[in-house]
Amino acid sequence: MAAKFGTSGLRGLSTELVGSVSALHVTAFLRMLVQKGCAAPGDLLLVGQDFRPSSPEIAATAMAAAQRAGFRPVDCGAVPTPALAFYGQSIGAASIMITGSHIPADRNGIKFYRPDGEIDKQDEAAIVALVTELAQDEQAGLVARASGENRQMQVERLFLDRYRQLLPGNILNGLRIGLYQHSSVARDLLVDILEGFGAQVVPLGRSEHFIPVDTEAVSAQTRASLAGWAAAEKLFAIVSTDGDADRPLVADENGQPLRGDLLGLLTAQFLKAEVIATPVTSNSGIEAAIGVPVVRTRVGSPFVIAAMQEALAQGRQRVMGFEANGGVMLASDFTLANIRLAALPTRDCVLPILAALGLAAGEGASLSEMAAGMDLPIALSDRLEHYALERSASLMAHLRAGDSQLAAFLAPLGAIRDKSDLDGLRIRLDDDSIIHFRPSGNAPEMRCYVEAKGEQKAAGLLAAGLAKLANWQA
Known part of the structure; x- marks a missing residue:
């Protein structure tokens, strides 16, 4: 699985990201910031991480890349992603978070933040283009280790202060x-x-x-x-x-x-x-x-x-x-x-x-x-892990090829009333229930979302949808 951008940040196998891939992407990110006037050499780069075994090494590689690019890395330690972003926003510094979020520990990722917030899709495209441009530069992808000033305490304190007075007094008093x-x-x-x-x-x-x-x-x-x-x-x-x-x-x-x-x-x-x-x-x-x-x-x-x-x-x-x-x-x-x-x-x-x-x-x-x-429809979701990206791409291409293929695939579940292709395929069936198939953007996973009028109906629809995905053969 090659490292790539998905729904939120870069993701890839841990064995890839501990090497030149992370160095290249951090170098490209900083160059993009400089080109767009969002930062300049000499500025701070905040680096946070989660508790994955590979995260400390990737963070050290990222800090070394920042030093080579002329930036001053700041080690923020293991902190929440929103806390890191909030601290960066408050002091006007770019930041990166070494994390794979919810995916297994054999994978990891990097989330990138400009001084004013998350990078957008245009920024992602610029980083990818710069990675390609820098791939031949040995210095850009050099695997080295560095550290920086530790500001974990400051990051955590600011985030705690953000929420200390959000609720009235002891509103949770006595609640376990x-x-x-x-x-x-x-x-x-x-x-x-x-x-x-x-x-x-x-x-x-x-x-x-x-x-x-x-x-x-x-x-x-x-x-x-x-x-x-x-x-x-x-x-x-x-x-x-x-x-x-x-x-x-x-x-x-x-x-x-x-x-x-x-x-x-x-x-x-x-x-x-x-x-x-x-x-x-x-x-x-x-x-x-x-x-x-x-x-x-x-x-x-x-x-x-x-x-x-x-x-x-x-x-x-x-x-x-x-x-x-x-x-x-x-x-x-x-x-x-x-x-x-x-x-x-x-x-x-x-x-x-x-x-x-x-x-x-x-x-x-x-x-x-x-x-x-709240009286919402019953909504459930689940995923199939280790679902190859090629397999999910083949399935979605098949279902999008024509209404007859989609109808045949869903025939045991019900007739199609309408569909949306905004992100994956979201189908409303004739009984007003919904089933939605969506491949992960950057992990070998296939997700299924359903809605129905009752818990039993929703659970049955989800099980049936997952079974259809599991049994698919190109």
Whole structure:
């Protein structure tokens, strides 16, 4: 699997990224910033990382590349991606995060941030072109190690300060909240934040080995653990994140995970948002539930951010976005009571966690009651791992070749009412249920999303969709 840009950042095998690939891409990123007037030699480059075994070596290679390019690398340690981006935004510095997010430890990645936020698709194209141009330059791809001034404490302190007063006083006082810590870079920060609002935090499942947690397709093993912890510890909720803490995981008092798009919707209500941008994979009931303009995009934070920026350009205020994985992005500042929450146009996991807990506690309701009150269609999703990119490309080409092929593929599931090809194939069946097939942009995975009127119907449709994908042969 060659390293490539996908929905958010560069991804590839760890064995590739520990070498010249990371050096080349960091060099190209910095040259792109200089060419576009976003940075200059002598400026800082912030470098953060997750807890994957390969991340420290890739970070050291990246810092050496930064030094060769004339930049001053700053070692920010293992910190949440949104915390790194927020610190970079606050001091006007570019940053990179060494992380593969939720994917297994044999893979890794790099997320790139200009001083004003995430790179966009045009920036990605410029970096790819520069990588090709620099490939013959031995210095650009030189594998060396370097370090820099450590600012982990400053990054964490600023992020803690961002959220210390978001909720009223001790609103979580007396509530037992489980924290599935695993190998999340936010596992200690979240203890401080939740305890600051009076919660009794119960640490769960801390691991010194990297555990990939996908908040959009929660594994059966993780679901079983959540349910067991909820019953044994009598918890109000269980919260967690993916590896780099830009995606939240929130489970109710029964250990049942709330979908990420539901968390995004709750956050929009908490913030009193006036415009929402979210991908086509988010629940189709959001528009009716929120009653404000909703802009649908392709999957990936760059597309959501572009839609938010367009809304700002049109003069809209209180603009936010979220993805089906629960990561929330703020395009504008939000004022809540006397608190100003500064814009942070990159995925964040802390805001949706606090919004869901704060709303439930404030209303004296359980999270399961909050979820039921939204009255959204039942939406489920899962993925097939180790699904070769060539195989998924062949399948999608087959399904897009004509209505007859698509109809034959879906025949056992129902007749087609309409379809969308915005990002993958999203099909509405004759009973108004939805099935959506989408290959991962940068990992050998195939995802299936479904919606239906009941839990049993949705679960059956998801199982059938995954079986169709698993049995496909070109």
